Amino acid sequence: MTRFQVLAAGPHVTLQDGGRRGMMRFGVPASGALDRKALALANLALGNPPGAAGIEVSVAGLTLTCLDGPVSVSLTGGGFIVEHAGRRLGGWRVLTLRAGEDLTIRRGPWGSWCYLAFAGGLKAPLWLGSAATHGPTGFGGGQIGAGQVLELANPRQMAERALTCPVWARPRSVLHAVAGPQDRYFATETLKTFFDSPFHVTDAWDRMGLRLRGPLVAPEGALSIPSQAILRGSVQVAGDGVATVLLSDHQTTGGYPKIATLLADDIDGLVQLRPRDALRFTAVTPEEAIALARQRAAAFAAFAARIVP
Amino acid sequence: MQPVFHPVADHAVLVEFADQIDPAAHAAVLRLDQALAAQPFAGFAEAIPAFVTLLVDFDPAETDHARVIHHLRGLLEVPVSARPAPVLHEVPVCYEPDFAPDLPDVARACGLTPEAVIAAHLAGRYEVAMYGFAPGYAYLSGVPEAIRLDRKPSPKRGVAAGSVIIAGPQCLVTTLTMPTGWWIIGHSPLKILTGETDHPFRFKVGDHIAFRRIRAEALP
Numbered sequence: 084m085t086r087f088q089v090l091a092a093g094p095h096v097t098l099q100d101g102g103r104r105g106m107m108r109f110g111v112p113a114s115g116a117l118d119r120k121a122l123a124l125a126n127l128a129l130g131n132p133p134g135a136a137g138i139e140v141s142v143a144g145l146t147l148t149c150l151d152g153p154v155s156v157s158l159t160g161g162g163f164i165v166e167h168a169g170r171r172l173g174g175w176r177v178l179t180l181r182a183g184e185d186l187t188i189r190r191g192p193w194g195s196w197c198y199l200a201f202a203g204g205l206k207a208p209l210w211l212g213s214a215a216t217h218g219p220t221g222f223g224g225g226q227i228g229a230g231q232v233l234e235l236a237n238p239r240q241m242a243e244r245a246l247t248c249p250v251w252a253r254p255r256s257v258l259h260a261v262a263g264p265q266d267r268y269f270a271t272e273t274l275k276t277f278f279d280s281p282f283h284v285t286d287a288w289d290r291m292g293l294r295l296r297g298p299l300v301a302p303e304g305a306l307s308i309p310s311q312a313i314l315r316g317s318v319q320v321a322g323d324g325v326a327t328v329l330l331s332d333h334q335t336t337g338g339y340p341k342i343a344t345l346l347a348d349d350i351d352g353l354v355q356l357r358p359r360d361a362l363r364f365t366a367v368t369p370e371e372a373i374a375l376a377r378q379r380a381a382a383f384a385a386f387a388a389r390i391v392p
Numbered sequence: 393m394q395p396v397f398h399p400v401a402d403h404a405v406l407v408e409f410a411d412q413i414d415p416a417a418h419a420a421v422l423r424l425d426q427a428l429a430a431q432p433f434a435g436f437a438e439a440i441p442a443f444v445t446l447l448v449d450f451d452p453a454e455t456d457h458a459r460v461i462h463h464l465r466g467l468l469e470v471p472v473s474a475r476p477a478p479v480l481h482e483v484p485v486c487y488e489p490d491f492a493p494d495l496p497d498v499a500r501a502c503g504l505t506p507e508a509v510i511a512a513h514l515a516g517r518y519e520v521a522m523y524g525f526a527p528g529y530a531y532l533s534g535v536p537e538a539i540r541l542d543r544k545p546s547p548k549r550g551v552a553a554g555s556v557i558i559a560g561p562q563c564l565v566t567t568l569t570m571p572t573g574w575w576i577i578g579h580s581p582l583k584i585l586t587g588e589t590d591h592p593f594r595f596k597v598g599d600h601i602a603f604r605r606i607r608a609e610a611l612p
Contacts, residue, residue: 201490
C-alpha cells in the first residue's frame with residue numbers, strides 16, 4: 084500500500100473517473116472528468132484502464148506529499164506547472180515519487196484542468212458504482228481537501244518520461260455543434276448570429292455549466308418548454324438570451340430551449356479555455372457530426388495505443 | 393401518435409410526442425421507453441423519459457441517427473402489448489405544522505381549510521412522470537385541481553431532504569437539502585435514494601404513488 088497526504092488543495096479539486104453512465108433517467112448526470120480524453124490518456128500512460136479514478140486539478144492547484152513510495156503518477160490535461168524534488172517541469176509526463184517527496188501542481192501557461200493519475204488503483208468512495216464526484220451533492224469520490232490521505236491499492240513504479248500533448252488535446256476555440264433540438268424556437272437570424280458570432284468564456288462557470296458572453300440569442304415566444312432531458316454539451320438559452328453550455332455535472336432535465344448541442348469530443352477542448360478566451364460555433368449536420376466523431380475516435384485510439392507503456 | 397425525431401449532436405435522438413404537456417403523449421413516451429428497454433439496438437447507451445419526450449443516447453462508433461430513428465419507428469409500429477400493471481408505492485407523509493410551513497398559505501390561496509388541503513393531497517392519484525433536476529427528484533403528476541398553485545414568487549433556501557412539495561400539477565419528495573420555490577406541505581421519512589446497491593432508486597418512471605398520513609411521532 085502507498086499513501087499520499089494532501090498538503091494544499093484549491094477549490095474545485097475533485098476525484099473523478101470516466102463517469103457514472105446510464106443514470107440520467109434517475110436524475111443523475113454522468114459527472115466524471117470535464118476533459119474526458121485527458122483523464123483517459125493519463126490513465127493509459129500508466130497502464131491503467133482509461134476510466135480509472137484520478138484527480139481533476141483546477142487552476143487553484145494541489146500539493147501532495149508521498150508518505151510511502153516509490154510510485155509513479157502521470158499528468159495530462161492543461162499545460163500546468165509541476166514541482167517535484169527540486170525540479171520545475173511542465174505537465175504531460177510520467178513521474179516517480181519517493182517517500183517524503185512533495186508534488187505541487189499549479190496553473191501554467193494554458194488550460195483550466197489538469198489530471199493526475201496514479202499507477203495502481205486509487206481507493207475512492209463509490210456512489211452508484213463510480214468514483215466520479217457529483218458536485219452539487221458531493222456524492223462519489225468527493226472534493227479533495229488539505230489533510231486528506233489518499234491510498235493506492237497496488238502501487239507500481241515505471242520509467243519517468245515526457246508525454247506528447249497531441250494538438251487535439253489543446254484548448255479548442257472552434258466548436259462543432261448540431262443545431263437544436265429546439266432550434267425551431269429561434270428566428271433564422273438568431274441562429275445565424277449564434278453560428279457566425281464570436282462568444283467569450285465568462286467567470287460564471289463551474290462543473291455544471293459555462294455561461295458565455297456574446298450576442299443575445301433569445302428564443303421567440305416559447306421561453307419555457309415541457310421539462311426534458313439535457314445533455315453534456317447542450318447550449319441552453321434562458322429568456323434573457325444568454326447562452327450557457329452544460330457540462331459534466333449538469334441538471335438532467337430543464338425547461339429552457341436548446342439552440343444547439345456540441346459534439347461530445349469538442350467539450351474536452353472547450354473546458355481547457357480560460358475566462359475571457361474567445362470561441363465560436365460551427366454548424367454541422369448530424370451526418371457530418373457522426374463522421375467527425377468517428378474520425379476523431381480513430382485518431383484518439385491510434386494515439387492511445389502508443390502512449391501505453 | 394406519431395412523434396417528431398430530432399437528431400442531437402453526434403450521439404442522441406430526441407423523440408418528441410407533443411410540444412405541450414399531454415397525458416396521451418406521456419403514455420406514448422412510457423410505451424416507447426418500455427419497448428426500447430425490451431428491444432435495444434446495437435450501440436444503445438441510455439434513454440431519458442420526460443413529460444412528452446424520450447431522449448435516446450447512443451454510441452456513434454456503433455450506429456448513427458438515421459439507424460436509431462429507423463429502429464425507434466419500428467418499435468412504434470409494433471402492436472403494443474398491455475403495459476404491465478405499474479407498481480404502487482405507499483409514501484408516508486407527516487402534515488403537522490412543524491413539517492408543513494406552507495400549508496396555511498396554500499389553504500388561503502385555494503380557499504380551503506388546511507385539513508381540506510391535506511384531504512385533497514391524500515386523494516390524488518399520482519404517477520412518477522420523470523426524474524429531473526437532481527438525483528432522485530421524481531416528478532409526480534396528479535396533484536388535484538383544487539390545490540394546484542403556481543410556484544412561489546421567490547425560492548426558499550435550505551429546504552430539508554424529505555420535504556413534500558407541490559407546484560401546479562406536480563408533487564415531489566425531495567432527496568437533498570436544496571432551495572425550492574415549490575410549496576412545502578409535509579415531510580416524508582421514505583428515502584427515494586435508498587442507498588441499496590442493486591436498487592438505488594425507490595421508484596421507476598411510470599410507477600404509481602399513494603400518500604398515507606402519519607403523525608410526527610412516527611418520524612424517525
